[in-house]
Amino acid sequence: MSAVVHGPGAPAAPAGPDTATRAKFLPYLLLLPGALWLLIFFVIPLVQLFTVSLQSQFPGYPGYYYRDVNFKNYWAALTEFAPHFGRSLLFAGIATFFAFALSYPLAYAMAFKAGRWRGLMMICIIAPFFTSFILRTIAWRQILADEGPVAKVLNTLHVLPGGHITETWMAVVAGLTYNFLPFMVLPIYASLERVDPRVIEAGGDLYANGFTTFRTVTLPMSMPGVLAGTLLTFIPAAGDYVNAELLGSDRSTKMVGNVIESQFFKVPGGYPTAAALSFTLMALILAMVFVYVRRFGTDELV
Amino acid sequence: MSAVTQSRGSAYKPSTGKRIQAWLADRFAMIAAVLVLLYLFVPVAYTFAFSFNNYKKSNITWNPEGSPTLKHWKNPCGAPGVCDSLVKSLEIGAIATLVATILGTLVAFALVRYKFVGRGAGNVLTFVPMATPEIVMGASLLTIFVQGFSRVGLQLGFWTIVIAHIVFCLSFVVVTVKARVQSMDPRLEEAAQDLYAGPTATFWKVTFPLVLPGIVGAAMLSFSLSFDDFIITNFVSGSETTFPKFVYVSYLRGIPAQANVVGFSMFVIAVSLVILAQVIGNARKPK
Amino acid sequence: MSGFRQAQGDLRLESVTKAFGDFKAVDDLSLTVPRGSFFALLGPSGCGKTTTLRMVAGLEQPTSGRILIGDTDLTGSRPYERPVNTVFQSYALFPHLTIRDNVAFGPKRRGHKDAATLADEALVLVQLPHLAGRKPTQLSGGQQQRVAVARALVNRPEVLLLDEPLGALDLKLRRQMQVELKRIQTEVGLTFIHVTHDQEEAMTMADTVAVMNHGRIEQMGAPARLYDLPSTAFVANFVGQSNLGVGTISGTDGDFLVADVGGSRVKIPRSRSRVQQGPVMFGVRPEKVRIHRDRPTGVGSDMQATVRDVSFTGVATQYLVTVASGATWSVYEQNLDVEPIDLHPGDQVWLSWDPGHAFGVPAEGAEVPDGPVLADVTITEPHVGAAPIQDAP
Known part of the structure; x- marks a missing residue:
């Protein structure tokens, strides 16, 4: 009998000369199916997408392209669609900030104040997922519409610039904030839950001021969760096109996602441009993630 | 503690304003939390309300002369495509969840329990899909399906959706199960070995039952992600229609109220299942 | 069963x-x-x-x-x-x-x-x-x-x-x-x-x-046995407490070894010492030591000391005293007397014990763990032992 379950006290050390060989192959055996799946259906497609992003069009034959190493697609992607990139990052950034502002009190209350209501609150956060994300986004469109209650109230008070919410960036940001909120709440909650409430009491005892305690004790202790939450919100928000499509206007609120989608499905021969846009977006996001993780560093993510 | 409060109370009486302020400060987090939860439910409530709309042309505005109707609830499959797409979504979700949960659990055990060459690469490989925007994953899969796999007979449709969903579910399963395995007390397995359980018995009698809640949680997460996915599905689905895609496509023509019925019912079913599971869990604990 | x-x-x-x-x-x-x-x-x-x-x-x-x-x-x-x-x-x-x-x-x-x-x-x-x-x-x-x-x-x-x-x-x-x-x-x-x-x-x-x-x-x-006759300084202090002092064996007196510890002459039974010549760590348990205002007569070993701390624990009183070498000793007195001796920090006192209770352990490489009560660590004067070694704890 070799070690199927390694003695957890010494996961690294070989269990003994007789079992060492089997133990050496076992992790690879466990890893193999999942890793193969990701290799074939994640890594190879990305490589393929990259080669597509370097292809050139046959002149005069829209929709036909040949293998090439053509970086012009990237240049076009960056110049022609720069405003879309800007909007994607900006909208996602604002939405991430609002999601954080809404999530923190909720996560905090769940971790420290909710008591036996904690489980119910958790269900309330996850449950809306099951009413389709598209259905809920469309619901927001109707709620925020010009004849809907929100726009009417704001217009009566004359505080709404332009008089509309839908078809503006505000609706898009609101939609992004709403849709990715749970991705912010759950990691923050997970990290706050691990904080011993007595530590916070000790903070209150030593500083005797709620805000100072929060700033110097609670917030730093929840940073890993905040970090994970902002990434889990920002990344999908920056790549989203459904909110811009359903809540925004045809021109002034389109994000990179919308361009990629239409280049793929609506523009003949748009594949190389769409691929270049995809790679640029991914590179931008990975670079930001890298800088962000370096800056607020944690190794809990991986 | 109470003595201190009392003596202070007799020496110093705060004004009513101060007291309201203190009361609010104490409950600020809870009040804010309840408001945010209500906010999360606004579109759900809207969806629910408009499932009763007795509309004529499109279910966008409330029909002015029509009183609420139950007809969409009585016949949820009445509108073409609603139930077909729902069944497809449930099937895809079930298959993707099953495969992703099994593969992901194996990977999680390998990554937590063993140190081996390539462990770091394995960690990165399972993490990067989560950091990849859905649209990029969808675009790359579409490219490979169209330019590569169609030559071996894999056409866009049901199975390409399943394959794509497994990819992103897998990452979430790995992360969830990994956390659970990591948080397990290593002494429990040592105790099992000490009590004459060989490696196989230790795994099935101790390790697996203790990791199971994490696996179940990962499976539920997988299913909800798969069931609700639109962006990747839209890229790789060809002419196949899932429930979110059905709603999105019919948006321009007007979404039938039956979609609201289905959407809200899924919400109710999910909540009931979770609550039921908790009640059963509580009931099984003897007092 | x-x-x-x-x-x-x-x-x-x-x-x-x-x-x-x-x-x-x-x-x-x-x-x-x-x-x-x-x-x-x-x-x-x-x-x-x-x-x-x-x-x-x-x-x-x-x-x-x-x-x-x-x-x-x-x-x-x-x-x-x-x-x-x-x-x-x-x-x-x-x-x-x-x-x-x-x-x-x-x-x-x-x-x-x-x-x-x-x-x-x-x-x-x-x-x-x-x-x-x-x-x-x-x-x-x-x-x-x-x-x-x-x-x-x-x-x-x-x-x-x-x-x-x-x-x-x-x-x-x-x-x-x-x-x-x-x-x-x-x-x-x-x-x-x-x-x-x-x-x-x-x-x-x-x-x-x-x-x-x-x-x-x-x-x-x-x-x-461990308590009565520890064989190393570590044991002497990990198993109960001990008053320890580094000294040098200077001669013999019948069945006893005579050692010079911090300027005082102390006796250790030959059979209770792990070393018979050269540097030695002398030890005696706190409850074996008696405390007196005046120099007692007719006892085996004695030493002058200054009271530093007195704590009354009910059944016993614990005294912390500084001995001539500068080390801190601990003394437990059972509260047997109707009128217990009334001592205060700073008082000059005499300590005495039956030399049969003393023990000797090797002084070289002696390692003394922190005792639960005695916190002070004092270094014995260089002239006493062969090398400056940590004294009673």
Whole structure:
């Protein structure tokens, strides 16, 4: 009998000369199916997408392209669609900030104040997922519409610039904030839950001021969760096109996602441009993630 | 503690304003939390309300002369495509969840329990899909399906959706199960070995039952992600229609109220299942 | 519980070494634990006692050396192949199983048909049969501890290992469980090996105590013997407290050695000193020392001192005094007198003791752990000993 379950006290050390060989192959055996799946259906497609992003069009034959190493697609992607990139990052950034502002009190209350209501609150956060994300986004469109209650109230008070919410960036940001909120709440909650409430009491005892305690004790202790939450919100928000499509206007609120989608499905021969846009977006996001993780560093993510 | 409060109370009486302020400060987090939860439910409530709309042309505005109707609830499959797409979504979700949960659990055990060459690469490989925007994953899969796999007979449709969903579910399963395995007390397995359980018995009698809640949680997460996915599905689905895609496509023509019925019912079913599971869990604990 | 098998032989460790990289957690350790005895491994954290225990359990394999029970060599065998069971620190009860299933776990793995009956019998032994249906989280710390004992005992092991089993309990419960464990051990007659850093616990429960430090056994013996005649400075201070002073043996006086410690002449019985010439560390237990206002007559050894602190503890009074060498000594006086001697910090006093109680241990490389009461560390004057060495603690 070799070690199927390694003695957890010494996961690294070989269990003994007789079992060492089997133990050496076992992790690879466990890893193999999942890793193969990701290799074939994640890594190879990305490589393929990259080669597509370097292809050139046959002149005069829209929709036909040949293998090439053509970086012009990237240049076009960056110049022609720069405003879309800007909007994607900006909208996602604002939405991430609002999601954080809404999530923190909720996560905090769940971790420290909710008591036996904690489980119910958790269900309330996850449950809306099951009413389709598209259905809920469309619901927001109707709620925020010009004849809907929100726009009417704001217009009566004359505080709404332009008089509309839908078809503006505000609706898009609101939609992004709403849709990715749970991705912010759950990691923050997970990290706050691990904080011993007595530590916070000790903070209150030593500083005797709620805000100072929060700033110097609670917030730093929840940073890993905040970090994970902002990434889990920002990344999908920056790549989203459904909110811009359903809540925004045809021109002034389109994000990179919308361009990629239409280049793929609506523009003949748009594949190389769409691929270049995809790679640029991914590179931008990975670079930001890298800088962000370096800056607020944690190794809990991986 | 109470003595201190009392003596202070007799020496110093705060004004009513101060007291309201203190009361609010104490409950600020809870009040804010309840408001945010209500906010999360606004579109759900809207969806629910408009499932009763007795509309004529499109279910966008409330029909002015029509009183609420139950007809969409009585016949949820009445509108073409609603139930077909729902069944497809449930099937895809079930298959993707099953495969992703099994593969992901194996990977999680390998990554937590063993140190081996390539462990770091394995960690990165399972993490990067989560950091990849859905649209990029969808675009790359579409490219490979169209330019590569169609030559071996894999056409866009049901199975390409399943394959794509497994990819992103897998990452979430790995992360969830990994956390659970990591948080397990290593002494429990040592105790099992000490009590004459060989490696196989230790795994099935101790390790697996203790990791199971994490696996179940990962499976539920997988299913909800798969069931609700639109962006990747839209890229790789060809002419196949899932429930979110059905709603999105019919948006321009007007979404039938039956979609609201289905959407809200899924919400109710999910909540009931979770609550039921908790009640059963509580009931099984003897007092 | 007459069904428990008697231990089949002594547990023997032969030159066992366990190295983690360059660090030797256990260093060439040899020891024999007689069958049926209650044996304690005592030492500070990191001294190698838990590693030793884990090697006996099979949870670690020794780098070199052998572990045997009777004539059976256990080295290299897996934990589930050994007739040895462990009561884990913080118990490690399976949270997903009921108490009965926890206890029945071992018998079931070994294919016992009546595992549940055995479990119930074991629960009776630890006086918890009424909790068999509960889950571990519903039990108090003390109850969990008993379940852990039952879960290990039900297997009728040759050797039962207890890894700091009482560490998580409060003081009162700990006392209670000490008595309880001793009762169970007497009842079942198995070999118990108890690992602890609490010298009082070890002395109360064990027949034999081995004091470990830096992966080696400093001294092994019956508790009273260890206390009465420690063989190293480490033991002198880890097992109870000692007043220690480094000195040089200057001559003999009948059956006594005469040593010069910090300017005072003290006597050590020849038979109670580990060194017969040169540098020596002299020691005497605090309760063996008497305290007087005036120099007493007709006693064996005496020394002048200054009172630094007086604490009244009810049955006794503890004095901290500074002796001529500058070291701090501790003196326990039983409160026997109707009118106890009234002393205050700063008072000049005389200390006296029966020289027959003094002991001598090697001064070189002497390592003195922190005593529980005496916090001050003083360096003896260079002229006294061969080298400046830490004095009484």
